[in-house]
Amino acid sequence: MSAENTLPDSLTELLRSTGAALRVFDMGRRISKLPLERFRRIEDSQLPYPTPFQHQAWLALLIWNPKKRDENAVWFLRLPLDEQGLIAPAARDDLLKRLIQNVINSQNGQLDEDALKDNPYSFTPEQSRMAAFHALAAREMKSPASAHYERAQAWFKGQLPLEQWQSLAYQGLADFIVRLDQENNAAALCQRLPEMPAAVLETLCPLLENTQPAGALQQALLDLLQPALDADNSNRVAALCRALSNIADESAKQRWVLSVLESPHARQPEVITVIATRCESALLEPKVLSAFLEQLAHGEAGQTGFSRILAELMFMPVHRALILQAFRNPERSSALSQAIGEMFGQTFEAPPRH
Structure with a gap:
């Protein structure tokens, strides 16, 4: 060398x-x-x-x-x-x-x-993402799951009382989610979801974003989303958005993202950020993107959040083109027009139509 x-x-x-x-x-x-x-x-x-x-x-x-x-x-x-x-x-x-x-x-x-060692390009994932990675890597290497997997599986299958959820290790949950297609795990999760303590659900959802929930699980999660939208719990809405973010059916994703954007929860930073960073493919639909931009402009994240979130989205060429096109919409609100002006400078003019 x-x-x-x-x-x-x-x-x-x-x-x-x-x-x-x-x-x-x-x-x-x-x-x-x-x-x-x-x-x-x-x-x-x-x-x-x-x-x-x-x-x-x-x-x-x-x-x-x-x-x-x-x-x-x-x-x-x-x-x-x-x-x-x-x-x-x-x-x-x-x-x-x-x-x-x-x-x-x-x-x-x-x-x-x-x-x-001492490499400026290295990083250490946060503990929850490290657990998710270890679970996926073990499966890819055809290695056994961690020692915590069997207890997590037993809890999901109802072989342990519901109240014993606090005894479950995060690594065991990660191993279970990455093996949803094995040993009827997905069916067990669907049965447990309606009665699941909020703390467990909000812990599971970030793990589910790394999978593609099949039809039954997708529907079970959607069944939880609507009541969450009707309630005053934006943390739960944000968590369920993460769990549903990687579904394969793009038209279904666009529908539920739009339902979230039409709710007051979309003005909360934790919800709008999840949509921007995990559900970005749904924003390729102009109607969904328009609703997103309006909620972002009116949202609790303020101008700083508006500028940061859009700068991240506009780093992707297709999103950038669609966002610039949406900026030209003559029906945009004055709040959105003002936020655009603040982001790009008051002299910003969207490119003319081709």
Whole structure:
């Protein structure tokens, strides 16, 4: 690795040169597997990062020895993106140099967690997301679930009293959610949902955003959403929005997002932020986007929230084009017009129609 012309020019090439196997996960808006071939093209700046978050690519690289699958390491990396959503080549090259140097300097010469020592591109996920990642990674590696899984499963299946929910470990809940398609777990969850304590439901919902709830579970969650919209509990609404955010049926997603946007809850920062960061695909529908922009302009998050949330959405090219088009709507409210002016300066003029 010492000769300049033999240095790997990408993370995948670096790992391939050591014989390590690799799986890549997106850790930004939600946790999901990123196909290796797509990641290679993203690394080479041939494709924009599909789900940018805070103008960065948030990644988890699961690395292991193919001959010893239990010998694995995880790198959590965040890389800046340019205006086109491409990984900045200078940052990628700097990361590679740091990794290679740390491997050279290490005692064992391995690509383990120590290779990220003092690395400005590394990050540590918060505890709940770490649990969700470990659950997904264990399943991907065909490893057993944690020791907490069986107790969580027993509680969901009614084999433990409802009031024993406080004895459940978060890792056990994460393992259960990532295995909803096994051992009738999804059916057990559907049966438990109506009687589930609020604390458990609001803990489960961020885990559910990393899955695609099937039809029965989707309906069970929707059955909880309407009563939440009728009640004075925006935290519950925000939680259910996260749980439903990754459903595959886009028209159904647009309908329930619109119902949330037509409620007073949409003016609460926790609700409008979830819609912006987890349900962004629903905003591709102009009617939904229009309702979103109006609630954002009138919302409790104020001008700061309006500007920050839109700056995040407008980093994605398709959303940017649709938002700029919506800004031209002559029927927009004076509050929205004022918020747009504050964000871009009073001299802002939307581009003319083509």
